[in-house]
Amino acid sequence: MNDNAVRVNLSRLILLSQSAGGLKLRHAKISAAQGGNYLSSYKGRGMEFDETRLYTPGDDTRHIDWRVTARTGKTHTKLFREERERPVFLSVDARAPMFFATRGVFKYVQAAHLAALTAWSAQSHGDRIGGQVFTESGGVELKPEHGRRAVLHLFQKLVEAAPSSGENANSGLDQALARLVQHARPGSLVFVFSDFRGLGTSGEFSLLRLRRHCDVTLVFLYDPLEGQLPTSGRYRFAHGDRELSLDASPAAANVHASRFAQRLESLTQIARQNRMRFIPCLTTDDPLAVLRESLRISHPTR
Numbered sequence: 001m002n003d004n005a006v007r008v009n010l011s012r013l014i015l016l017s018q019s020a021g022g023l024k025l026r027h028a029k030i031s032a033a034q035g036g037n038y039l040s041s042y043k044g045r046g047m048e049f050d051e052t053r054l055y056t057p058g059d060d061t062r063h064i065d066w067r068v069t070a071r072t073g074k075t076h077t078k079l080f081r082e083e084r085e086r087p088v089f090l091s092v093d094a095r096a097p098m099f100f101a102t103r104g105v106f107k108y109v110q111a112a113h114l115a116a117l118t119a120w121s122a123q124s125h126g127d128r129i130g131g132q133v134f135t136e137s138g139g140v141e142l143k144p145e146h147g148r149r150a151v152l153h154l155f156q157k158l159v160e161a162a163p164s165s166g167e168n169a170n171s172g173l174d175q176a177l178a179r180l181v182q183h184a185r186p187g188s189l190v191f192v193f194s195d196f197r198g199l200g201t202s203g204e205f206s207l208l209r210l211r212r213h214c215d216v217t218l219v220f221l222y223d224p225l226e227g228q229l230p231t232s233g234r235y236r237f238a239h240g241d242r243e244l245s246l247d248a249s250p251a252a253a254n255v256h257a258s259r260f261a262q263r264l265e266s267l268t269q270i271a272r273q274n275r276m277r278f279i280p281c282l283t284t285d286d287p288l289a290v291l292r293e294s295l296r297i298s299h300p301t302r
Contacts, residue, residue, distance in 0.1 A: 003215050004105070004109075005101070005105040005106065005109060005258045006099070006101075006105070006121065007109070007295065008108065008109055008112040008159050008161075009128055010155055010156070010252040012113070013112065013113070013116040013155045013158065013159075014115045014117045014152075014155070014165050015297070016113060016117050016120060016122075016288075017120045017227065018075070019117065020117045020119075020120035020121045020290050021114075021120075021121075022123055022290075022292075023090055023117060023118075023120075023121035023288075023291060023292070023295070024051075024120065024121065024123060024124075024125065024287050024295075025088065025121055025189055025295065029064060031130050037132070039061050042264070044179055050099075051078075052076050052077070052079070053076060053077065053079060053212060054074060054075070054076055054077075055069075055074075055075035055076055055077045055214065056077075056213070059077045063078045063079075064076070064077050064078075064120075065077060065078045071273055075279050076104055076210070086127060086145035086187055086188060086189050086215075087127065087128045087129075087130060087179070087184075087185055087187070087188040088119070088122040088127050088128065088129050088130070088144065088188065088191070089130045089131060089132070089144060089183070089184045089188045089189070089190045090115045090118060090119060090129070090130070090131040090132070090154065090188045090190075090191050090193070090196075091131065091132040091133075091134070091176065091177075091180055091190065091193065092111050092115050092131065092132065092133050092161075092192065092193045092194075093108070093111060093134060093137055093173070093176075093192075093193060093194035093195065093221075094108055094110075094114065094133050094134060094135050094139075094158075094161035094162070094163060095134070095136050095163050095164075095170075095171075095172055095197070096136065096163035096164075097170070097195055098111065098194070098221065099162070099163060100194060100223060101223045102223055102224065102225045102282040102283075103138050103224055103225075103281065103283060103284050104223075104283035104284035105283055105287070106283070107195055107222070107223065108161075109220075109283060110283050110285070110287060111193035111194070111219070111221050112158045113287040114191075114193055114219055114281065114287045114290070114291065115131070115154070115158065115191070116155065116158075117169060117287060117288060117291055118191055118287065118291070119131075119151045119154060119155075120151065122189075123147065123148060123150070123151050126146070126149070126159050127146075127147050128144035128145055129144060129145065129146075129150045129154060130142050130143050130144030130145065130150070130154075130183070130184075130188075131154040131157070132176065132179065132180055133154075133157045133158060133161045134172060134175075134176035134179075135161065135162070135163050135164045135172060136163060136164040136168060136171050136172040136175075137164040137172065138164075138172075139172075139179070140157055141179060141180075141183045142154055142157065143183075144185070151244050153201065158193055161194075163201070164245075167220075168198075170197045170198030171198055171200070173194065173196065173197070173199055173200075173203055174198070174199070174200045174202045174206070175200045177192075177202075177203045177206035177207060177208035177210070178202065178206050179207050180206065180210060180226075181206050181210050184210060184213075184214050185212035186214065187213065187214065187218075188213075188214045188215075189212045189214070189215050189245070190210060190215065190216045190217070191216075191217045191219060191246065192217070192219065193204050193219045193221060194219070194220070194221065195221050195222055195226075196218070196220060196263075196267055200260065202268055207270065207274060207276070208274055211274045211276055213275070215277075216274070216276040216277070217276065217277040217278075217279060218267065218277070218278050218279070219279045219281055220264070220277055220279065220280045220281065221281055221283070222260075222265055222280070222281075222282060222283070223282070223283045224283070224284065226260060227257065227260050227264075228253065228256070228260075238297075264280070273280065277294070277295075279291075279295075280296040
């Protein structure tokens, strides 16, 4: 692999602005385009009614649905849709397993390219861009702001990120999602770019809480080898100072493929049950093509 396949290059992220001009981030509920290109779930008067849900501290008490509250015995509030800009919050996994690939580019590099395209799209339509870059032991959150400077600030954090050494490679995700709930303002478009290793019950709960107030997209990064092992031969893998030898066989390949299929199905179910968009992306995929197809985006010349 060349250096651009294993490291996030700032110049490359900036260059992606030329490809992102035709992208428009749209949620499944959206039926019309407008300034900002979204129909949001912000609450307010004179807007189209969207749904009723359980009241959450911080909701506007003027929008309590008293009929549903009286019928159920639990306080509910009304949500409305409004045509306006929305904050776009991009969460990128920089834990050790993301710095891996057998083909294409590292999962982390692919995640950074996807995040960059999304950020440029949001910036070109006048939306605020914020983000989160997290490792096994912590991370950084960036408040959504307008303009190219906000995009470049996020890119700099992507370039600087490195996995924590000596930490559990599957830790950190649940904690990052809990912080994400605190930092993503209601009504935001939230994208999580990760391989979702180590997703636990608390992480799933955080995603559910996040979805109550935001539109959430889960982007699942994986290498072809993670989905299907070879059926014969001896292979050696290296990660830093560590090496692993593998004697491939049909039996081992079948077990491996079954485990991956179960993991993929579990993530798909979480997204489906919580009404989140789910986008799988291989390390060999073209990130722009993945976003265009998965977000049902057409090139502006069409």
